Amino acid sequence: MSQWKQIQQLEIRLLEHVDYLYDDNFPMDIRQGLASWIESQDWDTAATDESMAAVMFSNLLTQLDRVRLDEQNFLQRHNMKIIQQQLQVGQLHLTPPQVKVTTNSPKPKRSLHPGPLEKSLQSSVAFERQKNMDNRVGIIRGSVQLMDQAVKYIEDMQDDFDFRYKTLQSRDSTDRNSDMMKQEVTRLQEMLNRLDFKRKEILSKMDVVVKEIDDLMTSQLSPELQDWKRRQQIAAIGGPLLTGLEQLQGWFTLTAQSLFQIKRQLDKLGELVVKVTYECDPIPLQKPQLEERVKYLLYHLIKSSFVVEKQPCMPTHPQKPLIIKTGVQFTTKVRLLVKLPEVDYQLKVKTTFDKSRQFFILTNNTKVMDIEDYSNGCLSVEFRHLGLLSVTEELHSLSFEACFTVQGLTIDLETCSLPLVVISNVSQLPGGWASVMWYNLLTDEPRNLAFFGNPPRATWSQLSEVLSWQFSTFAGQGLNKDQLSMLGEKLLGQHASCSDYQVSWSKFSKENIPGKPFSFWMWLDSILELIKKHLLPVWNENYIMGFVSKETERTLLKDREPGTFLLRFSESHLGGITFTWVEHKDNGEVKFNSVEPYTKNRLSALPFADIIRDYKVISDGVVPENPLKFLYPDIPKDEAFGRLYNCQPIHPYIPSHLIPISVQ
Structure with missing residues (x-):
């Protein structure tokens, strides 16, 4: 039995106390009409979570609108409309009173147990940052949904005004000086004043929300995307597994939905002006500027959401991305983080390899994102290219371009892969991988193709961590402190104990070890290959002292x-x-x-x-x-x-x- 039915069976003295709990802010009519829905909501959480409260309030108005339309009694339907308008005007975040006649059973506590890879990526600071982002996006979404209700309220007010005004216009001219007509004119003026106030109010709220979205994109969303791209670089060279793209897509999509909804609200206000306008009407004065800001934010939001989800990689060497061998097929994947169901045509993505150089794509360089792929928000493309013999320190770039129109906006999309190394023989693979590691360790620039013209130095603490990742990736187990110390001694000699000692690119990969015909990296890479192919069981038992x-x-x-x-x-x-x-x-x-x-x-x-x-x-x-x-x-x-x-x-x-x- 529902709580509301149990309440109705209480003694009269208790029912009087129930009546005392309800007032004009939340009438008993609403509790009666929405009993089932109200009792199914998590009001305890809404009381402490502002974003959830905003969304729940919007849902409450939607439920009330549904009940009002289903109501057969004209008077009751009228009362519900008045209540709904009062709620919209007040924009209250309500916790409807409920008399709890049964003992609440304890709620199970939620337990979070991230896996080891998640732990390595999510510190408590990062978790709080993401939680703050979730809340902020949710609050904005709730505010935009409330503005939908406000625009509808203005439309209802304007319809009432328009009806009364046209009724007055249709009356006989002989009645226009009567007291009743004067009263009606006064009432119409009050309605117009009220309408003007509500128009100014909704435009002011839109301005606030648009500024909030602008600040969200600048101060949080863009840095979160850059952080993901940096973690993608680290993951590419063996670092912690990359996560967070689905979360980013959720933030981007919700933010875009809010902007598109504001754009529709502005369109609606434009329609209202066509029907009713007056001197100093705020909508024609403020709407154009708001529309331009919304379009600007949408353009840049969608443009920045076009990312390379999977960097170019040969299937034969899945753990060594960003190295492409001439004549060998490679795969890459791009994704649009904003899901746009409005796009009902095929989105074509053109791929270009080194615009200024003599490389070319053998297969078709234009791929189509059809509606099924688009529902997943991503595009997967496969290419094959041939190139000239190249040194492994020469970097190349793969660009992706697309253009589409949505809700009157034409948006040019462009993104690029991280710099690639092109090889013509597998013997160049170790040197190419050294280049990929050095680049992605020391810079977060997406297209610095001149990086090796003057490569920066790495500290031993930076380099040793990356070297340990190589053993973890290719041999199943990273290097311990003693092994790293031995490696440091081999590479740095007397400076081995200095974690901030600067290691040059040449010393790491180009110069031969004193007295040996090979470089430090060639020696270490050959050991990795040996472990991977012949020593894995012994290595993973920690039986090899190693270095x-x-x-x-x-x-x-x-x-x-x-x-x-x-x-x-x-x-x-x-x-x-x-x-x-x-x-x-x-x-x-x-x-x-x-x-x-x-x-x-x-x-x-x-x-x-x-x-x-x-x-x-x-x-x-x-x-x-x-x-x-x-x-x-x-x-x-x-x-x-x-x-x-x-x-x-x-x-x-x-x-x-x-x-x-x-x-x-």
């Missing part, structure tokens, strides 16, 4: 049990891993033995864990044995690697397998 130098290696092993070994990446070979074990001679001498590095060619034949298990050393007159006993610091070999060993198949033949052997 320890030979000197540090000996310091760590010298006091350990004989047969203690550790795994490290080769400093002399690209993409090689080796192990070193310690021996103790009878005379107290400590001996260190390092095996020739295993590269991808050798690891293609045997899994690395099996190499550890089966490794043998042969010397003159000595039975072959496995010298590897304990993984540093003191983990028994089989305990560490046992679950990674490759089990031998059961078959009727005598089993045979490859054994890695060193000869001393």
Whole structure:
């Protein structure tokens, strides 16, 4: 049974108290007519959430209008119209009184448990900022909906005035000096004054809301979009997973809806002026300026909402976007963050590759966003291009252009991808990826194609974080503090402990490591490839110390049990891993033995864990044995690697397998 029906069954003395609760601001007629709707709303939340209260008030007026139109009794319908007009004039945010005759059951508390990736992206400050944005957009939306009611109220007032005025005009001229006619003229003048006041009031409110939208776009919406674009750059080079585009689309769409609704309200006011106008009518004076501001805001809002959702990427290298190989297909996706159901034709997007250079799209460079794709707010396009041989530091750009008309506005859309690197051979891929990382780490400019003319330096703290992301992306696990410290020592030498030490682009990617025929990045990238293809199980168990130098290696092993070994990446070979074990001679001498590095060619034949298990050393007159006993610091070999060993198949033949052997 509804609360209102339960109230009606109360004793007379209690019903008198109920009557006392209701007044002219919220008559009992409204409670009676909207009982079911009122009792289904969350008024507790509306009492503390201004944006929700504004929307709920608008919904209340809509419900009241529905009930009024369904009402058969003429007098009751008239009373409801008066009540509705009073509510519109007062613009009250109401919490309708309800007599609670049953005990409220406790409401479950909402629990938010963001996943680990969300936690990495959303600090408490960011969450509060987004909540503030939600509230502000909601308040604006509610205010615009209230203005809809106000415009309708003005229209009703004007219809009443127009009817009375035309009735007066139709009367016989002999009656125009009668007292009744004078009273009617006075009443009409009062109505006109009231109409003028309401017109000025709605224009003033529109001005306030338009200024609020302008400030929202400038101070919050645009910075939020720029923040997303910056996070997109970071995500492209292995940083935290990119989120927030759907939220942005919601803000953009609601803001655009508010502006379009104001535009329709201004159109409606223009129609009213055609029917009734007078000297110093505020609508012809203020409407043109408001319309221009609304059009200006709509143009820039929609124009800025055209973004590259997915940066150009080859399907063969999904984790290395923004590198395009000549003759290889790549994909990219653009999205319009403002959903516009009014657009009922195909929106064509033209793509141009390097307007000023000699590259061209092999496939059709114009793609169509049809109505089905448009309902999702995004467009996906695939292209293939060919280019000349290019150095990996030369940057290129992919541009997207479209033009469409909506509600009388013609809007030119244009956006561009982040700078691309074009390669002609896969051997250029590591150098190209270094360029992509360096650019997106150190600048947020969307089209600085001359960046590598004078590339800025990176601090070690910046660079080390990006390097850790590479291992997390390609090898499943980032680098710990010790591993980063070892890398820093290899790249920076005596400056390894300085997190703010400036690393040049040349030192990172171009100059060879002293005494080696390769650069720091080429060495590190070869290790990433080795882990990805041959060492993932061992790497993800944290068994590879990795970047320890030979000197540090000996310091760590010298006091350990004989047969203690550790795994490290080769400093002399690209993409090689080796192990070193310690021996103790009878005379107290400590001996260190390092095996020739295993590269991808050798690891293609045997899994690395099996190499550890089966490794043998042969010397003159000595039975072959496995010298590897304990993984540093003191983990028994089989305990560490046992679950990674490759089990031998059961078959009727005598089993045979490859054994890695060193000869001393």
